[in-house]
Structure formats: structure tokens, C-alpha cells
Amino acid sequence: MKLKHLIQELALCPLHVVDEDETEVTAAYCGDLLSDVLAHAKPNSVWFTIQGHVNVVAVAQLRDIACVVLVNGSAPDPQTIAKARSQGVNLCGSEASSAELCMKLAGKL
Amino acid sequence: MTRFDFHVHTALSACAEDIMSPRQILSRARTAGLQVLALTDHNASAHLAPALELAGEFGVTVIPGIEVTSREEVHLLALFAAPEALADFQALIDASLPVEENVSAVFGEQVVYNARDEIVDVDNRLRQVGTALGLAQLVQEIRGRQGVVIPAHVFRNRYSLISQLGFIDPASGFDALELQWRQWRREHHRRGDRLDGFPLLTGSDAHFLEDVGRAYIEIEETTADLRRIMQALQIGNGL
Numbered sequence: 001m002k003l004k005h006l007i008q009e010l011a012l013c014p015l016h017v018v019d020e021d022e023t024e025v026t027a028a029y030c031g032d033l034l035s036d037v038l039a040h041a042k043p044n045s046v047w048f049t050i051q052g053h054v055n056v057v058a059v060a061q062l063r064d065i066a067c068v069v070l071v072n073g074s075a076p077d078p079q080t081i082a083k084a085r086s087q088g089v090n091l092c093g094s095e096a097s098s099a100e101l102c103m104k105l106a107g108k109l
Numbered sequence: 110m111t112r113f114d115f116h117v118h119t120a121l122s123a124c125a126e127d128i129m130s131p132r133q134i135l136s137r138a139r140t141a142g143l144q145v146l147a148l149t150d151h152n153a154s155a156h157l158a159p160a161l162e163l164a165g166e167f168g169v170t171v172i173p174g175i176e177v178t179s180r181e182e183v184h185l186l187a188l189f190a191a192p193e194a195l196a197d198f199q200a201l202i203d204a205s206l207p208v209e210e211n212v213s214a215v216f217g218e219q220v221v222y223n224a225r226d227e228i229v230d231v232d233n234r235l236r237q238v239g240t241a242l243g244l245a246q247l248v249q250e251i252r253g254r255q256g257v258v259i260p261a262h263v264f265r266n267r268y269s270l271i272s273q274l275g276f277i278d279p280a281s282g283f284d285a286l287e288l289q290w291r292q293w294r295r296e297h298h299r300r301g302d303r304l305d306g307f308p309l310l311t312g313s314d315a316h317f318l319e320d321v322g323r324a325y326i327e328i329e330e331t332t333a334d335l336r337r338i339m340q341a342l343q344i345g346n347g348l
Contacts, residue, residue, distance in 0.1 A: 033182050035239035038207050053267060055237060058215035062235075083215055 001025050001109055003067055003090065006046060009108070010101050012069060012092040015076060016084045023090065025066045028105060030098040034059045041065065046105075048098040052076040057083040057091075066090065071098050111332055113145040114138070114325040115174065116186055116261065116287065116312030121150040122176075123216035123237050125316040130222035131160040134321055135167040141322025145333050147174030147188050152206060152236040154199050157192060159224040170333035176261060177202055178239045179247050184261040184268045186287060186312075187251045190335045194254040201250060205242050209235035244274075248282040257339060258282065262289045262314065279305045284344045287312060290324030300326060300342065308344050 003023040007014060014020075029041040030048045034055055041047055043064035049056065052074050060068050067090040070076055076084075076091065084091040094101060118125035119134060131148070138146050146169060148156050153175070160171040173195035174188045189195045211219060211233050219232035242250065251258045263270045263277065263286045270277050270286075277286070285308040288298065293311035302309045315321040328341040 033180075033239065035180065035182065035207060035241075038209065038238065051267075054215060058212035058237070061212055061215070062209060087214060 006067070006105075007092060010069075010094065010096075010104055012094050015070075015091040015093055016081055017067070017090045017092065018088060020090075023066050026109060028102060028109060030102060038062060048101055050074040052080055054079045054083050056080060057087055057089050060084075060089045061087055067092055069094055069101065071096060071101065110327065110329055111144045111338065112142055112322070112325045112327050113147075113172075113338055114141075114143050114313050114315070114322050115147040115172070115188060115259070115310070116149050116176070116314045117146050117321055118176075118314070118316050119148055119150055119156045120218075120220040120222060121153045121156050121232065122316070123151070123211060123213070123219050125150075125217075126318055127218055127220050129315075129318055130226050131156050131163055131224060132222070132226045133318055135160065135163050135169050135171070137318055137321040138169045139167045143169060143322045143325060144331075145170045145172060145338070146321070147172040147186075149174040149176040149186050149188075150236075151176050151184075152178060152202050152238075152240065153219065153232065154195055155221050155230075155232070157195060159222060161192065162224040172335050175199065175202070177242070177247060178268070179244045180239050180241055181244055181273045182239045182268055183244055183270055183273045185244070185247055185251075186259040186261050187247075188257040188259070188335060190255055194256060198250065198254055198256070201242070202240055203234075205240035207235065207238060207241075209238070211235045211237070244281070252282065257284045257335070257344065259285045259287050259310065261287050263287060264292060265289060277305045277307070279307075283307055284339070285310050285342070289314065293324065300328075308342060310342070 221230035
């Protein structure tokens, strides 16, 4: 699914998104422990997390995450958006929980 | 009288200033009136050796230390009486970290200095991440090497016992708990205060050179021996 459609489908709030027409999302991962995400997330995943700190951008880069989605209305640190911008990492937000978003996404990736 | 800052980062921690070489830190420590300090880098300890070389020159004792990240992403300070014990523990950490490269554009650089303020290496291994070692195992591994276990900044909103676990278990085998110095000051803590049965301490958690020694523990006795310091603080379990 193209990132553009994912954002529409899940009613995500784009915080920093580039290339939504071209970026392909082929998997999803839920995780708040960065080492867990490093161990298990697949490339081109949408990553649902409550962690808004800047280290999230590094992990997203390391695993070629298509888009990080901050759930439960979790706010990113100011540095996180700045780093996402400078590193070209896509970042969105949602008031919904990981579970709600994943259930909406079920069978569509 | 002994002033001891047990939580100090160096340039070896990606999140700390690149100018924090062992020489600069010890110079700053002396200016700040510290007699003892521990270098506690994130999952790293390569600056212990040059710091030990310099200790005599600056009249500051360096205690072998490290800030290890548990699998639950809790930061634990470990202090050791002997450099060999830290080296052994470091080998365990190196085997338990994921094998990844540091993302220096986000985390910062991990710079390695010698005792003459010369950069001798850049550590490219990802260290700003959790090891595969759970809290309970880490307590065992540190204690098994005659080390002292102090969970760092226990009320911080990330990487702390409270942020990651939501509670402090009185039976968890820690030697003391560290409060961030701002909280320590704000709540007017004193040496001897306890929480859930654990002694409370504070240190600088310096990530910038000028912050070395901004907080420290102080005991009446003049000693640079880790065991004696812990005894004076009534922390006796680990040694």
C-alpha cells in the first residue's frame, strides 16, 4: 500500500512526510522497546509506537521504516521532528492506539 | 572529606560532548573539587585506561564504571573495585548488544581519546540501545564481579525503572537508587534518605564538560576506596 493511502486509511496526522505517493508500505510493527524493533521490524514497515524521542529516528533509519506513527496522541520531542526532517524519516501521529490502527489495517498490507 | 561524582559521561557516549576527553574531565573534576569520580559511558568503557593514567596528575581517583542498558531499556550504573572486573563485564555487554552501526547523525559520535587528548579512534558500534540482558540478570552479573548496582535516574520519563517498569521492586537486589540531581535538589534530599528500602544518591549525569561535579555525594572520611565509600553510605550488599 502506498504511504499516501495508509495515511488516509488510518486518518493519520502527517508530522513530516515526504514522497507519500511513491513510498510503499508492505508490513507493520508495534513496539516501544527500540532493541525489540531493531530485532524484529521488517524494512518498509509502518512502525506504531508511543516513543517520541529522537532515538526513534535512528532506529527507523537502521531498519528502513516506511513511516513511524506515534500513537495514543504521543507527542514527538522537538528534536525528533527536526531529525526526522534532516534524516528523511516519515513521521505521523494518531490519537488511536496501536491495536485500533492495526485492526483497521488487517488484511490490507 | 570525600566528594564523589559516580555518574559522568565522556566523548565515548554518543550523547555527550565530543570534547569530553579523560584529560578534560579530570581537569574539570579537580576544579570542581571532586576527589573521586566514575566514568559511566553507555555500554562502553574504553576511556577507563587513559583516565587511570591521568589520575595521579590531577589528584582525582577514577572508579571503573559503566551505564548499561537492560533489555527492558532501563539504565543501570555499575561501579567496580577493579578495572579487570569492568573489562570482563564489558566483554559480556559487547556480546549482548545487537550488531549494528552507530547512527552518528542522530545519536552523535563515539570518540575515543588517549591520555594526551589525541583522538585515537571513533567507535562505530551502536551502543545507544538495549542489550539482551534483563535487569535481574544484570544485577547478578554485576554483583558476581563484586560490583555496585545503582539504577540511574529512577524517576526520569525514559530509560528508568519507573518509565519502563512502573514500579521499584524492593526485592530486586539494587545497592542504591539514583535520583536526577534536579529532583534531588527540588525535593531537598540528604545523604541517608531512602526509598523502598534503598539508599538514595545523586550524581551529575554530566553530558557536558561544565556539568562534571555539579552534583556529587559527600562523606566525612577521606578515602578513594569504593568499598569504604559504599560502607560510609551504608551500602554494603554488593561488596
